[in-house]
Structures are given as structure tokens and as C-alpha cells.
Amino acid sequence: xxxxxxxxxxxxxxxxxxxxxxxxxxxxxxxxxxxxxxxxxxxxxxxxxxxxxxxxxxxxxxxxxxxxxxxxxxxxxxxxxxxxxxxxxxxxxxxxxxxxxxxxxxxxxxxxxxxxxxxxxxxxxxxxxxxxxxxxxxxxxxxxxxxx
Amino acid sequence: xxxxxxxxxxxxxxxxxxxxxxxxxxxxxxxxxxxxxxxxxxxxxxxxxxxxxxxxxxxxxxxxxxxxxxxxxxxxxxxxxxxxxxxxxxxxxxxxxxxxxxxxxxxxxxxxxxxxxxxxxxxxxxxxxxxxxxxxxxxxxxxxxxxxxxxxxxxxxxxxxxxxxxxxxxxxxxxxxxxxxxxxxxxxxxxxxxxxxxxxxxxxxxxxxxxxxxxxxxxxxxxxxxxxxxxxxxxxxxxxxxxxxxxxxxxxxxxxxxxxxxxxxxxxxxxxxxxxxxxxxxxxxxxxxxxxxxxxxxxxxxxxxxxxxxxxxxxxxxxxxxxxxxxxxxxxxxxxxxxxxxxxxxxxxxxxxxxxxxxxxxxxxxxxxxxxxxxxxxxxxxxxxxxxxxxxxxxxxxxxxxxxxxxxxxxxxxxxxxxxxxxxxxxxxxxxxxxxxxxxxxxxxxxxxx
Numbered sequence: 001x002x003x004x005x006x007x008x009x010x011x012x013x014x015x016x017x018x019x020x021x022x023x024x025x026x027x028x029x030x031x032x033x034x035x036x037x038x039x040x041x042x043x044x045x046x047x048x049x050x051x052x053x054x055x056x057x058x059x060x061x062x063x064x065x066x067x068x069x070x071x072x073x074x075x076x077x078x079x080x081x082x083x084x085x086x087x088x089x090x091x092x093x094x095x096x097x098x099x100x101x102x103x104x105x106x107x108x109x110x111x112x113x114x115x116x117x118x119x120x121x122x123x124x125x126x127x128x129x130x131x132x133x134x135x136x137x138x139x140x141x142x143x144x145x146x147x148x
Numbered sequence: 149x150x151x152x153x154x155x156x157x158x159x160x161x162x163x164x165x166x167x168x169x170x171x172x173x174x175x176x177x178x179x180x181x182x183x184x185x186x187x188x189x190x191x192x193x194x195x196x197x198x199x200x201x202x203x204x205x206x207x208x209x210x211x212x213x214x215x216x217x218x219x220x221x222x223x224x225x226x227x228x229x230x231x232x233x234x235x236x237x238x239x240x241x242x243x244x245x246x247x248x249x250x251x252x253x254x255x256x257x258x259x260x261x262x263x264x265x266x267x268x269x270x271x272x273x274x275x276x277x278x279x280x281x282x283x284x285x286x287x288x289x290x291x292x293x294x295x296x297x298x299x300x301x302x303x304x305x306x307x308x309x310x311x312x313x314x315x316x317x318x319x320x321x322x323x324x325x326x327x328x329x330x331x332x333x334x335x336x337x338x339x340x341x342x343x344x345x346x347x348x349x350x351x352x353x354x355x356x357x358x359x360x361x362x363x364x365x366x367x368x369x370x371x372x373x374x375x376x377x378x379x380x381x382x383x384x385x386x387x388x389x390x391x392x393x394x395x396x397x398x399x400x401x402x403x404x405x406x407x408x409x410x411x412x413x414x415x416x417x418x419x420x421x422x423x424x425x426x427x428x429x430x431x432x433x434x435x436x437x438x439x440x441x442x443x444x445x446x447x448x449x450x451x452x453x454x455x456x457x458x459x460x461x462x463x464x465x466x467x468x469x470x471x472x473x474x475x476x477x478x479x480x481x482x483x484x485x486x487x488x489x490x491x492x493x494x495x496x497x498x499x500x501x502x503x504x505x506x507x508x509x510x511x512x513x514x515x516x517x518x519x520x521x522x523x524x525x526x527x528x529x530x531x532x533x534x535x536x537x538x539x540x541x542x543x544x545x546x547x548x549x550x551x552x553x554x555x556x557x558x559x560x561x562x563x564x565x566x567x568x569x570x571x572x573x574x575x576x577x578x579x580x581x582x583x584x585x586x587x588x589x590x591x592x593x594x595x596x597x598x
């Protein structure tokens with residue numbers, strides 16, 4: 001088979017739905033298989049998603065971030081128990097009075113309730129971390145709520 | 149021995165405790181209010197925890213916060229320093245129930261000595277001389293009130309049983325003023341201490357305030373150290389202390405020392421404490437009260453005996469035995485301590501908080517400075533005004549006075565006002581040089597001259 005013929009042949013094959021072909025002719029063996037793997041390309045980010053990411057960074061950079069601070073010394077917990085999901089995670093919207101964690105000290109539990117409305121842009125402490133009075137627990141983008 | 153001590157205090161005494169703990173190989177945890185983040189004790193300690201906002205009630209007096217801090221830091225002992233919670237029996241109890249050692253005496257000792265009437269009764273039983281006075285509280289309804297006052301002999305003083313710091317006291321010179329004085333003292337006691345019980349004592353004229361440091365171990369052994377003379381006071385607050393007292397001789401020292409030991413033994417005292425006496429011009433001494441904590445003026449005793457009282461206190465709290473006797477203690481010279489407060493003596497001692505733009509501590513032979521301030525440090529307005537203690541030691545009293553004069557000239561504190569100029573005046577005062585020092589020294593010999 002000459003190269004020109006082979007090229008035409010492969011071009012024709014490509015446009016069919018033949019997955020696999022094996023050909024033996026005049027001393028030439030050709031084995032052809034269509035590849036199943038196609039590269040994954042991410043869809044280009046939408047305008048809204050870009051804006052949201054920039055706003056979050058700006059908030060974290062302190063331009064609009066409001067810290068929620070620890071009201072006491074103790075151990076901070078994100079969730080009611082290891083089997084429960086956290087009260088809040090990054091990206092959640094909170095309202096004043098909402099329980100967002102609790103602190104344990106001397107076998108006494110004190111709830112940590114939000115004192116602002118907004119979106120949690122950063123969870124600043126780990127579950128089970130020792131915290132001091134005034135330590136930053138969360139960063140909240142408080143204007144996010146206000147703008148709505 | 150303890151692994152980690154949390155210091156429930158601030159400033160210079162917190163630094164002092166950290167130094168002692170460090171020399172004993174013990175880790176330290178400093179606690180602080182928000183404004184105290186830059187305080188020296190926070191920088192010195194191995195760890196630090198912010199325990200509350202600035203007001204003392206919400207931070208250094210906040211028992212749950214302090215205990216939480218001990219829990220999360222894993223401290224096995226708490227040193228309360230002086231002031232704040234040092235003589236708070238409830239705090240001592242809470243520490244005990246949380247399995248944390250309170251570095252101080254038992255809560256029973258604190259309780260017994262904390263109530264002045266109970267303390268008096270205990271001392272009478274122990275054979276320690278007390279100021280002649282009423283067996284219990286007095287009120288204007290007592291039928292034998294005037295008879296009792298006459299027996300004690302005027303002038304008398306009405307004092308609050310829960311009192312301290314000069315509050316709840318009234319001196320009565322004549323019978324006519326007695327009932328009114330009792331009512332006034334009761335009112336002040338009610339508002340200052342929440343307890344209006346008052347008692348009556350003979351008012352000692354021209355008294356010398358002389359106190360003895362005592363140490364006790366858990367096996368019941370008590371040792372006393374050479375006395376401190378704290379007669380120079382302003383509004384019942386000590387300004388300057390020295391050791392030994394220019395007023396005592398060896399025989400009176402021994403008598404009073406033994407009385408101090410009996411007083412401590414009467415309450416099964418462990419760790420360190422101080423028994424305070426008043427001595428009148430006839431050299432009669434009377435038990436006044438016992439301070440169940442380490443005191444501000446402890447360096448004076450450390451300098452003349454070479455004993456590290458904070459290390460001893462920690463060792464005794466950990467259950468170690470006293471390794472020496474009173475008779476083994478030598479007096480190595482004479483020491484004077486000047487308390488440098490952030491106050492303006494020329495404006496009636498108005499507090500002077502603010503930023504210290506330059507701080508230079510004196511140095512050289514025989515000079516010790518206990519302080520938490522440094523150049524650039526800002527003194528907060530929320531706590532007491534003591535910023536430094538300057539202590540001088542020399543072979544004789546005259547040399548110590550010269551040394552302190554020299555040190556006070558070197559001491560530089562710029563940006564705020566301090567009581568250093570007043571101390572410089574006292575050091576050049578003739579009456580002071582002669583050792584003519586009673587509790588009326590300042591108004592009589594210093595302020596009167598202005």
C-alpha cells in the first residue's frame with residue numbers, strides 16, 4: 001500500500017463509527033483503533049465566578065473582612081460532635097445569632113454565635129484548637145449581605 | 149516538682165516568678181489582658197495566653213478564664229503573685245478542685261488570717277502579743293462600749309474586720325466621738341468590703357511598722373528571717389522598706405521573730421508569708437496582721453540573707469522540706485528598697501500612665517532592679533502604678549543610703565512622672581539618716597518642709 005492510499009484510507013475511517021479494524025493485504029498489516037480518551041478541558045470561567053473569587057480575596061485581605069473573635073479561653077469546636085458536619089464552612093452565609101461553633105473550658109460549653117450577617121470568607125481555627133480571649137475564629141464579609 | 153507554672157499576675161512580680169521557675173527548670177505560662185500584650189512578663193514566659201479585656205475584673209480577677217488557660221496550657225501549678233487573687237480563698241479552692249496546685253498556703257490559713265477578728269483571737273491563744281482591743285465586733289448598741297474603750301485607753305482606733313488598704317478605719321481621741329466613728333467606719337467597711345463588722349483597738353502612737361518573713365514546710369516546720377522596717381508609708385501604702393530595722397536590737401529581734409513563728413504555726417502555715425507588727429516607742433510590739441502571700445518588698449530580705457524567696461516558695465509548695473533553721477541565717481549587710489510608682493508627687497501623687505520614651509535602670513555593685521518596663525513601653529491606666537523597685541545593698545546603713553542616692557541619680561524614666569524624686573529627697577533627709585522613722589515620717593519630716 002502506498003502512503004497516499006494509506007492516508008486516504010485512514011481519513012475515510014476517521015469519519016466512520018468504526019472503532020477497530022484489522023487489515024491484511026498483499027504483505028501489509030494494518031491495525032487501526034480509535035482512541036477513547038479525550039482530553040478534559042475546563043469550561044472557561046464565567047464572569048460571575050471571577051467576580052466572586054476576587055471579592056473573596058479582597059475580603060480576606062482585610063478590605064471588608066469582619067473578624068469574629070473568641071469570647072473566652074478554651075478549646076474551639078466546629079461541629080456538635082465528630083460525627084456531625086460543621087455548623088458553618090467557608091462560603092456559608094450567616095445571620096446574627098446563628099450558632100457557628102462552641103468553646104469548651106472546664107467542662108462548660110459556651111456557644112459561639114454570629115454577631116454579624118454576611119458570608120464566611122475564612123475559618124481561622126481548626127476543630128479542637130486551643131484559643132485565647134480575642135483570637136480570630138472566622139472572617140466574615142459583612143457587606144456581602146448588606147449589598148443584597 | 150512542677151512541670152509548668154501559670155502565673156496569675158502581671159508586671160514585675162510575674163517577671164520575678166518566671167525567673168525563679170526558669171532557674172528551677174520549670175516551664176512558664178504568662179496570662180495577660182488585651183492591653184498587656186507587650187508587657188515584659190508576656191515576652192519572658194515560654195507561652196502566653198490572652199485571657200480577657202482590660203478591666204482587672206474581666207482578666208486578672210477572672211477565675212474561669214485563668215483556670216481555662218491553665219487547662220489548655222497543661223499547667224500543673226498556678227502562682228498568684230501578690231494582690232489580685234493571691235489571698236482569695238475561693239480561687240485557692242477552685243485550683244484544688246481542678247487538680248492544679250495553688251502556690252501558697254492552704255485556704256484555711258488564708259481564711260483564718262484574712263478575718264482580722266479571728267486572727268486576733270488565734271494570736272491571743274498562741275501567746276502572741278496583740279494590740280489591746282475588743283474581743284469581737286463592736287456596735288453602738290453595746291452596753292459596755294464606753295467601759296471597754298476606757299479599759300483599752302484612748303486614743304482608740306475602729307477597724308474593719310475584712311479591711312485593708314487603710315479603709316474602714318477611724319481614730320477616736322475622746323469618748324464623745326466614739327459612736328459616730330463606729331458608724332462611719334461601718335459604712336465605709338460595708339461599701340469597700342461588703343462586710344460592716346468593725347472592732348476596736350488601742351491606737352498605737354508613733355508606731356514602727358516592722359514585719360517578719362516566715363517560711364513553712366508541709367511537715368510543720370516554720371522558720372523566720374530578719375525583719376523588714378516598712379514605716380515610711382503614705383495613706384497606709386508602703387513607699388520604702390529596709391532591712392534590718394534601725395529600731396530593733398538583737399534581743400527584740402529574737403523575741404519578735406519567735407512570735408512571728410508562733411503566729412505562722414498557729415495556722416499551720418506552708419510556703420512563704422509575712423507577719424506584721426506595730427512597735428511603740430516603749431519597744432512593746434503587737435501583732436497587727438499576717439499577709440499570706442509573697443510581698444512586694446521581698447527583695448530586701450533576699451538581698452541581706454542571700455535566700456531566693458520565690459524559689460523557696462515554689463519548692464515548699466511542691467512538698468520539699470525546709471533545709472535551714474532561723475539561727476543559720478546571717479545578715480549580710482543593710483538593704484533599702486524604693487518603690488518607683490508612675491505617680492506625680494508634685495501633684496498629690498496623681499497617676500501618670502503613658503509611654504516611657506526612655507528607661508535606663510541603675511546598675512553597678514549592690515544594686516538590683518525589679519521591673520517590667522522598658523524604653524517604648526506604654527503603662528496602661530487599668531492596674532497599679534508600681535513600675536520598678538530599686539534595691540540597694542551595702543555593708544552598713546550609711547553606705548546603703550549613699551548607694552541608693554547614686555542609683556536614683558542614674559535611674560532615668562522619661563515620658564511619665566515617677567516618685568523617684570521623692571525617694572531622692574528621703575535619702576538626703578537627716579531624720580532618715582538617723583533612723584528616726586515612724587509611720588508619720590512623710591507628713592512630719594518631708595511634706596511639712598515644702
